Amino acid sequence: MSQFFQTAEDLFKRKVLRQDRDRWNYQYSQGKWTTLGDINELARFSVIAGYAQYLKPNGKILEIGAGEGYLQQRFDKTKYSLYYSTDVSDVAIERGKKNEDEKTKYLVADMNLYEPDTTFDCIIINEAIYYAKSVEAVLDRFNLYLVEGGIFIVSINGDERNANWHRMMDQCTYPKLDKTTVSATRNTFTITVLGKK
Template structure:
């Protein structure tokens, strides 16, 4: 049974990864660099600089082609770890990274990062976890004391439900909503309840 489960999981992972690779290779996510996506990146950049000035250690889950790290300056982080299921996106991210960055391929539902982080960011990526609440709780165990989670979710018909499903595990530290010509996006800074803070 364990063998079958693991086979199915491997297969699903491969299908997911192939689909994302195909989309990145086709340029279907080039729009993420557009001006109408700038606001949500700018809010996260602002939070990083304000909340963790200096050299924070940052983990970004579902980092895509690394646009968030590219919108930061190298002095804004001590170490930046980006992870994504798409090796194609990670290759692009890696090509533009500096020596303080590590980009890795992985599945957020299974990935086990090394070390502890000041900030863990899910920028438009938590949707893709099979269990968003459990995933955020698991990643919260990789936060340093006083570490924070930063999560963005674009407004769509299930977004309220998604926020409601994670609410109980986290205290809201701050939130900002950006409205562009294309989307409305909510960014929340969350403190995990009862982990290490």
């Protein structure tokens, strides 16, 4: 391969294929997302954990776009049998790893490519669906990894820029089991529980 093509390929891999990961890693290393651990986010995490722990006691949980793992850290560990916190950012996942134990794992994974090695009772997409192609596309991808009777829990915040995501959620063809809107100091979040298709 010529020097030109090697350089072009290298540039493509670094700047195009890894663009999202690099951008998130940069933001995490700059401390941009530490506010997700603030009390203002607690109501959202509490509703999600409440649904998961009540509907799927001792369940196997997959979280997609988990960041540093604040949601997992707010779960009662005695109430799940497996928890995978996954995120495209290796900086975020590295920070979460101190919370690992025999049933809690932090994994670097791109939601648009990830193929889990097991199935789950509950799959959570918490303020991260915006990085999928569409609501239906990401649910279709992970529906395969949901056991019969399993649930999705999806949080979409009320920022007006997310109107399209709310519309996609309203129109999506998965059975909707419940929906809660949380209005906290900094933001409003709509949390939807959906069944397997």
